[in-house]
Amino acid sequence: MVLACEAESYGLPEAQFRRVENFGKPKEVGQAMQFSRRQVLAGLAATGLLALSARAEDFLSIDAHNHVDVPLDGTAGPNLDLRGELDRAGLTAICMTFAVDYQPIREPAQGYQRFLHGLDAMDAQLARNEMTRALQAADLRAEKLTVIQSIEGAHFLEGKLERMEEAYGRGLRHFGLLHDHDATPPLGDVFTNPEAFGGLTQLGAGAVRECNRLGMLLDMSHGSDKAVRDALKISTRPLIVSHTGLNTRLGSNPKMARMMLPRLIRAELAREVARAGGVIGVWTHLADSADEYAANVRAMVEVVGVDHVCIGTDSKLTPPPDGSDRGRTNSGWAGGGFYFVVAAALRKAGFSPAEIAKIGGLNYRRVFAAATA
Numbered sequence: 267m268v269l270a271c272e273a274e275s276y277g278l279p280e281a282q283f284r285r286v287e288n289f290g291k292p293k294e295v296g297q298a299m300q301f302s303r304r305q306v307l308a309g310l311a312a313t314g315l316l317a318l319s320a321r322a323e324d325f326l327s328i329d330a331h332n333h334v335d336v337p338l339d340g341t342a343g344p345n346l347d348l349r350g351e352l353d354r355a356g357l358t359a360i361c362m363t364f365a366v367d368y369q370p371i372r373e374p375a376q377g378y379q380r381f382l383h384g385l386d387a388m389d390a391q392l393a394r395n396e397m398t399r400a401l402q403a404a405d406l407r408a409e410k411l412t413v414i415q416s417i418e419g420a421h422f423l424e425g426k427l428e429r430m431e432e433a434y435g436r437g438l439r440h441f442g443l444l445h446d447h448d449a450t451p452p453l454g455d456v457f458t459n460p461e462a463f464g465g466l467t468q469l470g471a472g473a474v475r476e477c478n479r480l481g482m483l484l485d486m487s488h489g490s491d492k493a494v495r496d497a498l499k500i501s502t503r504p505l506i507v508s509h510t511g512l513n514t515r516l517g518s519n520p521k522m523a524r525m526m527l528p529r530l531i532r533a534e535l536a537r538e539v540a541r542a543g544g545v546i547g548v549w550t551h552l553a554d555s556a557d558e559y560a561a562n563v564r565a566m567v568e569v570v571g572v573d574h575v576c577i578g579t580d581s582k583l584t585p586p587p588d589g590s591d592r593g594r595t596n597s598g599w600a601g602g603g604f605y606f607v608v609a610a611a612l613r614k615a616g617f618s619p620a621e622i623a624k625i626g627g628l629n630y631r632r633v634f635a636a637a638t639a
């Protein structure tokens with residue numbers, strides 16, 4: 267009873283309390299509601315996670331890079347259970363990302379068309395789930411499930427920077443400038459291609475300025491070191507590198523490590539991003555367990571400090587079109603919904619509840635606030 271009283275005194279709203287109830291529960295438990303609040307709270311106290319509820323906002327949990335696959339050809343696509351998957355994951359919000367260069371762009375305006383179709387499809391999924399996009403930092407609250415509309419690669423610009431204002435009007439707030447393929451005209455060097463532009467192009471630099479002017483968070487993932495440094499020089503606001511890892515954390519599979527190495531950030535560059543007030547998202551690749559993931563987060567924290575690290579899984583919250591479970595946010599590591607497992611692993615790795623709250627969501631919200639204010 268003492269535990270229940272403690273929880274009630276935190277004054278968490280009912281919806282949020284349901285999320286708290288799921289915290290740290292093993293898989294079997296998380297799937298049913300037959301456990302009483304008291305039993306759940308006892309379980310929470312045992313994991314040490316109950317202390318997190320000192321402030322409701324500490325339950326904010328955000329994945330800074332998550333892919334929701336929607337059709338980009340104007341067709342409707344399947345109904346996605348965004349709300350249910352967020353709840354299962356224990357996440358308050360994801361950066362709901364899509365890219366228009368998965369398939370080669372062969373015709374003029376194709377990137378733009380795919381972009382508009384993607385936004386239309388996401389509008390429909392959000393309406394179906396009775397959800398809205400977060401447009402400002404005040405929309406990122408622990409008790410509200412939401413998404414941050416994100417694009418990975420600004421191929422839709424096709425040289426027209428004025429399209430950024432249109433994108434802003436459609437709710438885009440997290441702007442990934444670069445992706446795997448060069449845009450036409452190009453925006454800057456990508457880390458997996460040979461250097462061709464000496465960092466950002468004039469157009470890429472213009473897009474950085476537009477992000478600042480409009481109030482969109484600039485994501486420099488996929489940029490070469492020089493491209494990231496150019497963006498840091500130009501940008502008047504902090505930026506994010508939403509999905510990477512430290513280049514000394516290579517995991518256990520040498521083949522995978524070779525493939526991923528160009529995508530990993532060096533300590534020196536990570537520090538430059540942090541010094542500018544930015545945040546680095548640690549992805550779940552190269553970690554075979556939640557404990558390994560926690561160790562990768564720890565390594566990044568040791569380099570940039572606990573105020574500059576967030577979660578950026580690069581996974582898929584909802585099923586991809588082939589219906590497979592591969593790369594799904596909630597099916598990676600055994601033991602329950604994604605963030606419940608990660609928070610418990612971070613705790614086990616020695617992070618305090620306040621530090622977990624920063625890594626889990628508050629750091630992202632801070633940089634989002636600085637970029638969108």
Ligand SMILES: [Zn+2]
Nearest residue numbers: 418487488509
């Ligand atoms: Zn990516």
